[in-house]
Amino acid sequence: MGCSVSIVGGNHSGYGLLGDLVMEMEHHFHGVEADHASGCIRVEAGVKLQALAAKAAEAGLIVPLGTAPSVGIGLILQGGVGHLTRRLGLALDAVQSIQLVLAAGDVVTVDRESSDESKKDLFWALCGCGPNFGVVTSLELKAAQLQSFRATRHIFRLPTSTAEATTLLRDYMLRARSLTRDCCSDCCLYMADDLTEQDGMLMGIYDFNLGCDVPPMKTSAQLVLNRVDEGLDTVQLMAQEPYLCEQPAGVVQRGFLCSRFFACDAEISEAVVESLKEAPSRHCYFHFQHMGGAVADGSSAFLARDAEWSLVISAAWAEDEGDCSHWVKSVMEVLLPVALGCYATDLGPDDVDLARQTFGTHTSRLLRLKQKWDPGNMFRHGFPLSQLGQAP
Structure with a gap:
């Protein structure tokens, strides 16, 4: 198994520093652009949720987020449960497109409405299992009108x-x-x-x-x-x-x-x-x-x-x-x-049994996509997706 990569966004995970190569996103990808007219927000990977919520509010917008202000967008890629969840869904349900760097080094953008079935499958996997498939550099989120x-x-x-x-x-x-x-x-x-x-x-x-x-x-x-x-x-x-x-x-x-x-x-x-x-x-x-x-x-x-x-x-x-x-x-x-x-956000590389419970009937599909997009398991320091195919 070759070089491993781990990503540090909000730095809440205890496993962010385990990779052979550790990428600190906050210093390089920390921009937020919110457009009231289109209801779209583009957020880069080093942004914390509080900064994202504040920028959205300045544009008269809200997005469903988690509840910890200093958490990064890794939370969005794995769920995001907050006070708007019952009204607007999970934070990941607001994601419209994702830009990421794959294990092979290619930079790709995948979106919810893609006509390319391969990229559509990858988008599906990223919304819930994102840290296992590449280095996400930015997201585009669908926002709602700001309310008090x-x-x-x-x-x-x-x-x-x-x-x-x-x-x-x-x-x-x-x-x-x-x-x-x-x-x-x-x-x-x-x-x-x-x-x-x-x-x-x-x-x-x-x-x-x-x-x-x-x-x-x-x-x-x-x-x-x-x-x-x-x-x-x-x-x-x-x-x-x-x-x-x-x-x-x-x-x-x-x-x-x-x-x-x-x-x-x-x-x-x-x-x-x-x-x-x-x-x-x-x-x-x-x-x-x-x-x-x-x-x-x-x-x-x-x-x-x-x-x-x-x-x-x-x-x-x-x-x-x-x-x-x-x-x-x-x-x-x-x-x-x-x-x-x-919750996938709480799992580490040794939590195999818990990961089986987390992804259940989605496991087989996720394993196929993992083999396709990261066959060398470069991104292995979050939840142990690649190990779920092994016998319990």
Whole structure:
């Protein structure tokens, strides 16, 4: 196997520096061009999501993005779950064309409406599996007209009883899946920093909507905080992310996370509550990112189109605590039987079994395309696509 190449965009991946050749995109490809008249945005590979959202807003446009402001466009190529997902789809569903350098050194542009079946297949693979096929230098995105958001944040103290806490989490899930596409409802389940382990579980519910009527969360749980913010744009929303709001500042020194996708009827509430109670650190938490809606309308290498939630399982620990990453792995095993798969952004080169779950029925097609466009497996430091043809 010859020289390997890895790409650094937002530099969030722990595998970006593993290649024999490492390409830092931020220093060379960092332009954004947004055109209100055409509703198109051209973004280069070194741009971070916050800069992209800001440039789009200046032109009176919005695009569906993820929720971490410092992440690069590698997230777009693998999914991109955010507050516009239910209305406009995943971030990768906004991609209209992709310019990339292939393993053979050719520079090509592939697009959604290509009449060339070979390039159309490559475009399909790039939207969900992009880092495995080449060095993407730019994307063209389809944008929508800019609208303002209304964000509400409610924090509830959960009962100490596992059964009662499970019922309240299930109530959140039932309410969330009944909402229209103009609203998404995220949830964070975590331990309050100032309470004992026995009575310290909190549930934060975050509604983001584009002017629709949103029914209140009906619960007998104690309301700790109620906050409403009007007239927010997509840049301002990135500062209100649940994981940023609830994690105690300056406490956590290290972390490890992984996401799994779940359908609207997945019975996971009890397992989630029990797992958090058993977490080795009070800084571990769950984040339900609300999906559904327009996600089901798209078609690409991204498999989990029936997902209602991306459940982010996060282990975090203070400097004086031991590594808690094993907790994430144990929770993933518990939830495996009802999961639709993992998020490709969280996978590394050794996560073969998780990658099989992530691409499922798309695996054979992806392997054929991988053999065609990168037969030497030059781009192998993300999820291990080329290994999926081997026997488990």
